[in-house]
Amino acid sequence: MTDAAATLTIVLSQMTQAVGDLAANADAMRSVRARHRDADLILYPELQLIGYPPEDLVLKPALAERAATLLAELAADTADGGPAMLVGSVERDADGSLYNIVALLDGGRVVAVRRKHELPNYGTFDEKRVFAPGPLPDIVEWRGVKLGLPICEDGWLPAVCRHLAAQGAELLISVNGSPYEIDKDERRLSQVFARRVAETGLPLIFLNRIGGQDELVFDGCSFVLNGDGTAAHRLTDWETEERVTRWTKGAAGWACDAGAIAEWEAHPADIYSAMILSLRDYVTRNRFPGVVLGLSGGIDSAICAAIAADALGPDKVWCVMLPSRFTSQASLDDAAGCARMIGCRLDTIPIVPAVEAFDQMLAGSFADAEVDITEENVQSRIRGVTLMALSNKFGPMLLTTGNKSEMSVGYATIYGDMAGGYNPLKDAYKMTVFALAKWRNEHVPRLSRNPVAPVMPDTIITKPPSAELRPDQKDQDSLPPYEDLDRMLHMLVEEEAGVDDVVARHGFDRDAVARIERLLAIAEYKRRQAPPGVKLSTRNFGRDRRYPITHGFRTG
Numbered sequence: 001m002t003d004a005a006a007t008l009t010i011v012l013s014q015m016t017q018a019v020g021d022l023a024a025n026a027d028a029m030r031s032v033r034a035r036h037r038d039a040d041l042i043l044y045p046e047l048q049l050i051g052y053p054p055e056d057l058v059l060k061p062a063l064a065e066r067a068a069t070l071l072a073e074l075a076a077d078t079a080d081g082g083p084a085m086l087v088g089s090v091e092r093d094a095d096g097s098l099y100n101i102v103a104l105l106d107g108g109r110v111v112a113v114r115r116k117h118e119l120p121n122y123g124t125f126d127e128k129r130v131f132a133p134g135p136l137p138d139i140v141e142w143r144g145v146k147l148g149l150p151i152c153e154d155g156w157l158p159a160v161c162r163h164l165a166a167q168g169a170e171l172l173i174s175v176n177g178s179p180y181e182i183d184k185d186e187r188r189l190s191q192v193f194a195r196r197v198a199e200t201g202l203p204l205i206f207l208n209r210i211g212g213q214d215e216l217v218f219d220g221c222s223f224v225l226n227g228d229g230t231a232a233h234r235l236t237d238w239e240t241e242e243r244v245t246r247w248t249k250g251a252a253g254w255a256c257d258a259g260a261i262a263e264w265e266a267h268p269a270d271i272y273s274a275m276i277l278s279l280r281d282y283v284t285r286n287r288f289p290g291v292v293l294g295l296s297g298g299i300d301s302a303i304c305a306a307i308a309a310d311a312l313g314p315d316k317v318w319c320v321m322l323p324s325r326f327t328s329q330a331s332l333d334d335a336a337g338c339a340r341m342i343g344c345r346l347d348t349i350p351i352v353p354a355v356e357a358f359d360q361m362l363a364g365s366f367a368d369a370e371v372d373i374t375e376e377n378v379q380s381r382i383r384g385v386t387l388m389a390l391s392n393k394f395g396p397m398l399l400t401t402g403n404k405s406e407m408s409v410g411y412a413t414i415y416g417d418m419a420g421g422y423n424p425l426k427d428a429y430k431m432t433v434f435a436l437a438k439w440r441n442e443h444v445p446r447l448s449r450n451p452v453a454p455v456m457p458d459t460i461i462t463k464p465p466s467a468e469l470r471p472d473q474k475d476q477d478s479l480p481p482y483e484d485l486d487r488m489l490h491m492l493v494e495e496e497a498g499v500d501d502v503v504a505r506h507g508f509d510r511d512a513v514a515r516i517e518r519l520l521a522i523a524e525y526k527r528r529q530a531p532p533g534v535k536l537s538t539r540n541f542g543r544d545r546r547y548p549i550t551h552g553f554r555t556g
Helices: 022-035 055-059 061-080 158-166 184-200 269-285 299-312 329-342 352-362 373-394 404-409 430-442 458-462 482-494 499-506 510-522 524-528
Strands: 007-014 041-043 084-092 098-106 109-115 140-142 145-148 171-175 204-207 210-213 216-219 223-225 231-234 241-250 253-256 291-294 317-321 345-348
Touching: 007 022, 007 204, 022 041, 022 061, 022 084, 055 061, 061 084, 061 098, 061 109, 084 109, 084 171, 098 140, 109 140, 145 158, 158 184, 171 184, 184 204, 184 223, 210 269, 216 269, 231 241, 231 253, 269 299, 269 430, 291 299, 291 373, 299 317, 299 329, 299 430, 299 458, 317 329, 317 373, 329 345, 329 458, 352 373, 404 430, 404 482, 404 510, 430 458, 430 482, 482 499, 482 510, 499 510, 510 524
Parallel strands: 007 041, 041 084, 145 171, 171 204, 291 317, 317 345
Antiparallel strands: 007 241, 084 098, 098 109, 140 145, 204 223, 210 216, 223 231, 241 253
């Protein structure tokens, strides 16, 4: 920037990260910088050098040491007279405290470091476990501009931005690692950071990362707000983007020239994108050659097969039909039709011989016992063993396909249909699954590597759900209709409501709601042993909702 021109060119690098692969992250930042030699400043997301969230990995002393070395090397790169860089990393001080930082690199050195003040410790966040809080940060004076650098949560709460404004900040730059939740994109813009702008009167840059990291997925949705609250830029959701923004200082302060305003995906397209990106990154970063899953002819496995093909390509999806004597011809036909429409491999491995062998093995011990759910679970576990054998022998990761409604009430077989490495539907209620299936049959997702539609026969969507583990079995034989069950579960899980609250709002039978609450409580031990799956809601099982396995509290 020159004083006469009073202009700035700032590049927002909305990019992914590889947690723990510091060298790869540093090289990715260098590549961005090489593409924007004429810029003044390049911004990278929170903890871009080490990856977010690092969890307890960051407690290894070697990680902080390596981060310090690489940060110094990145700073040295800026001695070439090119753009400065704002890099998220970690810093350990003399007493051993560890901080989440941003470092401004320019002219061959680290010209400023600011430590994160507000450490989130709710929901998916455990930052107080691994980081110490920094003080209220001072502004950074750089090339004649007074910058305020709130780090993620520092911008979600008012104190830091107000403090920076009082110090004379002219521009707020907030780098983030903000994971996706349903409706969070607009909440960030309209309910959180627009308030920071209104409170301070300052323009603000919100930069977020993209990509999957275990159970979290990051949607990007970065933006720039001018001091009057208007949006100057909105970056594309779910995709890497390097947005060049141009700034001019006038009588009223700094303002950003208008740029492209991306339309962020609405429901359920955004949920589907979250599932695609999280599965893609989980499979590829853990170096699996593809996935294998049981394709039953039901809606859950059908949508999982479609998501997998969209994420990885149909050539990396191996579906297996595992019929028993209770499997209907309609299910066989639907599974075959689904695999054909998706374009993936389908094998059929009947489990009848294994079931008969188990019946014979257990005949003496079960001689005086009635046939019950035990025999149903044996079938599910035989299927799990078969699919795991294929995974072990040939290398693809086994996908599980149970939805959140089933996992809430324990309608899943531990060591059976719960066996596997990842579950795209873990945080999707059954009615969400129906909505996704209908949507996917009519649309090709923007992130898809399998641009075909429809992807499943309509009969898969319209037929009554059934596990087909006994004659004429239907899910609603022992559960309320899914429309009702999901409304109960939404209140019990997402809102932490009690039985009477659910009854008052929806008018359900009290005993029915109390039964669902009981099933929710006693299934906790199963959920503790379930594979990871992408977080969609504010209260996913695992990182958000952490209940004791053994407890006696009920509200009904």
